[in-house]
Amino acid sequence: xxxxxxxxxxxxxxxxxxxxxxxxxxxxxxxxxxxxxxxxxxxxxxxxxxxxxxxxxxxxxxxxxxxxxxxxxxxxxxxxxxxxxxxxxxxxxxxxxxxxxxxxxxxxxxxxxxxxxxxxxxxxxxxxxxxxxxxxxxxxxxxxxxxxxxxxxxxxxxxxxxxxxxxxxxxxxxxxxxxxxxxxxxxxxxxxxxxxxxxxxxxxxxxxxxxxxxxxxxxxxxxxxxxxxxxxxxxxxxxxxxxxxxxxxxxxxxxxxxxxxxxxxxxxxxxxxxxxxxxxxxxxxxxxxxxxxxxxxxxxxxxxxxxxxxxxxxxxxxxxxxxxxxxxxxxxxxxxxxxxxxxxxxxxxxxxxxxxxxxxxxxxxxxxxxxxxxxxxxxxxxxxxxxxxxxxxxxxxxxxxxxxxxxxxxxxxxxxxxxxxxxxxxxxxxxxxxxxxxxxxxxxxxxxxxxxxxxxxxxxxxxxxxxxxxxxxxxxxxxxxxxxxxx
Numbered sequence: 001x002x003x004x005x006x007x008x009x010x011x012x013x014x015x016x017x018x019x020x021x022x023x024x025x026x027x028x029x030x031x032x033x034x035x036x037x038x039x040x041x042x043x044x045x046x047x048x049x050x051x052x053x054x055x056x057x058x059x060x061x062x063x064x065x066x067x068x069x070x071x072x073x074x075x076x077x078x079x080x081x082x083x084x085x086x087x088x089x090x091x092x093x094x095x096x097x098x099x100x101x102x103x104x105x106x107x108x109x110x111x112x113x114x115x116x117x118x119x120x121x122x123x124x125x126x127x128x129x130x131x132x133x134x135x136x137x138x139x140x141x142x143x144x145x146x147x148x149x150x151x152x153x154x155x156x157x158x159x160x161x162x163x164x165x166x167x168x169x170x171x172x173x174x175x176x177x178x179x180x181x182x183x184x185x186x187x188x189x190x191x192x193x194x195x196x197x198x199x200x201x202x203x204x205x206x207x208x209x210x211x212x213x214x215x216x217x218x219x220x221x222x223x224x225x226x227x228x229x230x231x232x233x234x235x236x237x238x239x240x241x242x243x244x245x246x247x248x249x250x251x252x253x254x255x256x257x258x259x260x261x262x263x264x265x266x267x268x269x270x271x272x273x274x275x276x277x278x279x280x281x282x283x284x285x286x287x288x289x290x291x292x293x294x295x296x297x298x299x300x301x302x303x304x305x306x307x308x309x310x311x312x313x314x315x316x317x318x319x320x321x322x323x324x325x326x327x328x329x330x331x332x333x334x335x336x337x338x339x340x341x342x343x344x345x346x347x348x349x350x351x352x353x354x355x356x357x358x359x360x361x362x363x364x365x366x367x368x369x370x371x372x373x374x375x376x377x378x379x380x381x382x383x384x385x386x387x388x389x390x391x392x393x394x395x396x397x398x399x400x401x402x403x404x405x406x407x408x409x410x411x412x413x414x415x416x417x418x419x420x421x422x423x424x425x426x427x428x429x430x431x432x433x434x435x436x437x438x439x440x441x442x443x444x445x446x447x448x449x450x451x452x453x454x455x456x457x458x459x460x461x462x463x464x465x466x467x468x469x470x471x472x473x474x475x476x477x478x479x480x481x482x483x484x485x486x487x
Contacts (some may be wrong), residue, residue: 046099046407048165052400054102059401061104062138064123064384066111070200070349072142072384074405075104088415092408102401107138120384124148127389131156136391139398142384145189149450151387152188158388158395159186165399166190172406174198177380180444183289189385192406193413200349201381203271204438205234205366206336207343210359215240220364221430224437227371231276231304234343234367238262241342242314252317252335261315261342262308263335267381268345269305269318269464270457274445275377276301276369280456281447281486289446291482293456294475301369302471306464317341318465336361347381348438351425362431365438378438379445452485453478 061074073086075093080086093104114122123143128151130137143151151157160166161182168178174191177198181187191198207220217237223229238261244250245257252258274280278301282292292298309316317335336344337357344354354361365376392398422432447453456478463469 046404048167048400048404049099052100054100054397054401056101056103057394057397058103058105059139059398060137061106062123062126062141062143063106063108064111064114064119064142064144065108067120067144067197067384068201068347068349069352070197070383072108072197073106074142074194075106077105084419085412085416088412092405092412096401096404096408100401100404102397104401104405120144121147123384124151127151127387128154128156131389131391134391136389136393138389139392140402141387141389142195143189143387144382144384145387146382146449146451156390157188158390158392159188160190160388161185161187163388163395163399165396166403170407172410174442176442177385177444180446181385181449183446189387191383191385193409194402194406195383195386196413196416197383198380198385198442199417199439201347201383202378202438202442203268203275203366203381204346204348204378204434205343205364206346206350206354206361207364208336208339208341208359209362211241211339211342212237219430221362221434224364224376224434227368227373229364229367229376230370230373231272231301231308231367232370235304235308238308238315238343239313244314250311250314250317252340256340258314259340259342260317260335262345263332263341263343264309264316264318264345265332266318266461266465269309269461270448271345271379271381272305272308272366273298273301273460274448275366275379275443276305277373277377278369279447280445280453281482289486291447291453291475291479291486293453293479293482294472297369298475299471302460302464302469306467306469309464310467311465312467348421348435351421355425360428362428363426363434363438365434365441376437376441377443378441379443380449382449447482447486452482456482 063072063074066072073089076086076089079090096102097104109119109123111119121144124145124147127138127141127143145151161168167173168190169175172193177191178187181189212220217240220229220237223233241259241261243259249255249258252260278295278298279292281289284290307315309318311318317332333344333346333350333353335341337354339359351363365378368376386402388398417435422435426432426435448457456474459474459478460469463474
């Protein structure tokens with residue numbers, strides 16, 4: 001996705017004046033004055049169309065209806081007036097269908113039909129059942145492998161790196177994500193411009209720009225630019241932003257006179273720990289993967305993060321409202337929106353929920369451990385990613401269509417980021433620059449994604465929440481178990 005952010009500024013300048021480019025609008029869509037009729041920015045033609053005609057066959061993608069308000073749709077079937085993202089997807093899909101004489105459809109499973117929360121695992125079970133029955137039902141499946149990693153060990157999924165027709169080294173595939181999820185040269189789950197969800201579920205730090213200015217603090221944007229945005233600096237700002245108004249009360253949920261330094265989701269504590277360059281799994285000299293939870297750097301990081309999220313010191317509401325329970329007076333995003341928190345831990349998608357905030361806000365990458373860290377790291381949550389079920393009607397066809405859809409999704413991704421995330425949700429050039437940094441440093445923690453370190457992470461979150469972490473003892477208890485799971 002290297003081209004994607006390089007094109008953002010130029011796209012913002014030319015989009016209002018551009019025509020639709022090479023893609024034909026869907027039937028009934030006007031070519032002028034229609035939201036979503038902006039230019040295709042992909043540039044050169046996808047080089048692998050020639051000589052392929054699939055005579056109207058259907059490619060089916062298994063997908064999930066809803067997950068944490070993220071963007072899941074791949075092949076919307078209906079023009080929706082004013083929905084620029086939907087219409088960019090329609091143009092993309094229609095163009096690939098026309099070029100390859102293929103029909104792309106989604107088998108989108110309903111959230112309620114899959115049993116609500118936990119349906120992520122049930123989605124994977126559908127693929128396992130089809131594989132057991134020898135049925136080639138879905139050509140592509142958008143799956144949560146952190147809930148269904150057994151699909152790999154039971155052979156239900158194909159190694160994407162062994163599939164001819166997928167050009168995984170091209171910049172429309174997310175090499176940084178896929179490299180992080182590759183083991184022994186094999187990768188069973190992929191991310192490309194076709195998938196908006198990974199970027200949506202990336203952890204960032206939102207902050208109240210108006211309050212920072214009124215407090216006379218140095219701009220966090222400048223700290224990021226100078227690589228001085230560290231855990232120590234964040235703790236300094238969190239302390240400055242804490243105001244208990246002389247009461248000593250940390251009942252942020254029910255006492256509207258209190259202000260905390262950072263409103264937090266419990267899951268975010270791990271994002272800060274790992275983003276401080278603390279991979280929980282590493283390769284040893286023999287190339288074997290082993291636990292990496294017994295290091296002085298990790299211990300020091302945990303202590304800093306515990307301070308940042310300390311509820312007893314009034315720094316954070318951590319553990320008060322988790323997740324954002326809107327039935328209570330102040331959920332963690334509501335604390336921030338109402339001006340009662342200087343910072344907010346949230347995923348990029350949550351920018352949309354802050355859009356109507358009265359005070360000016362911006363976004364930052366998660367801080368580095370110290371100024372010696374090589375670069376910022378932006379940790380993905382647990383998105384669904386692209387997989388290829390082993391049972392295929394025509395693998396060569398599937399690979400070509402998926403690769404083409406990924407290539408042609410540049411306009412979709414540009415539309416989403418420039419028109420929605422930035423122009424609509426974060427309309428300032430500083431946040432645009434921060435978004436570049438976040439995207440350029442996306443990372444996935446292999447151990448947490450495939451549940452090898454799940455118990456360790458849960459215990460760490462509980463310890464930080466209770467302000468009682470003993471990282472050395474936790475490592476002693478968990479290291480052997482992690483290594484056993486990996487083995």
